[in-house]
Amino acid sequence: MANIEHDNEKVWDLAEKIGFCMLTTQSGAELKARPMSAHGERVENAFYFLTDVESHKDEEVEQHPNVCLAFADAKGQKYVSISGVARVLNDREKIHDLWSTPAKAWWDSADDPSIRILKVTPSSAEYWDSPGTLISYIKMAAAAVSSTRPDLGDHNKVEM
Template identity: 40%
Template sequence: MSSPEHKQKIWNLIKDIKTGMLTTLHGSELRARPMVLVQDEYDGTLWFYTDLESEKVMEVAKDHDVCVTFADPDNQTYVSLTGVGRTVSDKTLIDKYWNTFVAAWFPEGKDAANVGMLEVKVQKGEHWDSDSSKMMKSVKTMTAKVKGEKPDLGEHEKFGTRN
C-alpha cells in the first residue's frame, strides 16, 4: 500500500485537524458525521471511539466501505481516506487511547458495555495541500486562465488501490 514515509506524510496532514467526517452507507444514502482521532501516530489505520449501540456501527456492519475526510481550510489542506471499517471491543485498545475528552462522551466509564473502537484500515486516498494564501490562489488562477493553462495551486496526490 503506501510507504512508511507516505504514511508519515498523511499523518502530518491530519494529526492537527483531528476531527474527520466519517461517511457510511445508511440504507441507500450516504451519511457523514464528525469523528475525533484518538491515536498518536498513523500506520495505515485510523482509530475512533464509538458507541457500540449507535447507527454508524450498524451501518459499518452492513457495508464495511467507509470514507473519512479531513479539512483545514485555513491552511488549504484536505485529505480523503477510503477504507474498510469495523468495530472492536478490545479493552487493551480502549485503555490505551482513553482520555478526558472521550470520557465526556461515555459517562458510565470505559468499562461500559457500549464503549468500543471503530477501526478504519485505509486502502486508498487523496490529499491536497497548498502553501498559497487565498489571494495567491486567485492570482495563480487568473494568470493560468489568461495563459490557457490549469493553475498550480499546490500538491495533489492519489494513492493506494482497492482490493
C-alpha cells in the same frame, strides 16, 4: 518508490494535523457522514475512533464495511480523503489507550461498557495540499490573465 513513500507520509501527516474528519458510512441506499475524532496509528496502518454500542454507525459498518474519512482544513486549503474498511471492536485495552478529554463529553469513564472502537484500515487516499487561500487566489488570478493553469499545490492519489 521514494515518491510513493513521500505521498503516503503526506497523507498521514495531513490527517494527523487536521485530527477530525467526516466519517461516511452507508445506510441502505444512502450515505451518512458525521464528525469524528481520528486517532491515527501509522505503524498499524489504521485509524481508530471511539464509538457507542447504541450508535447506528456500528450497524451500518457491519452491513457495509467500506467507509470514507474526509479530513478538511479549509483555512489552510488542505484536504485528505481516505477510503478503507471498518470493523467494530470491543478491545477494552485499546479503549483505555484512546481515552482522552473529548471522550468525557460522551462517557463518564473508559470503563463504560457501551464504548466500542471503530477501526478503519485504509486502502487508498487522495490529498490536496495548497499553499493557502490568499496565495491560491493570487495564483488563480494570474492564471486567468495569462490563460494558463494555476499551480495550487500538491495533489495525488495514494495506495495505502
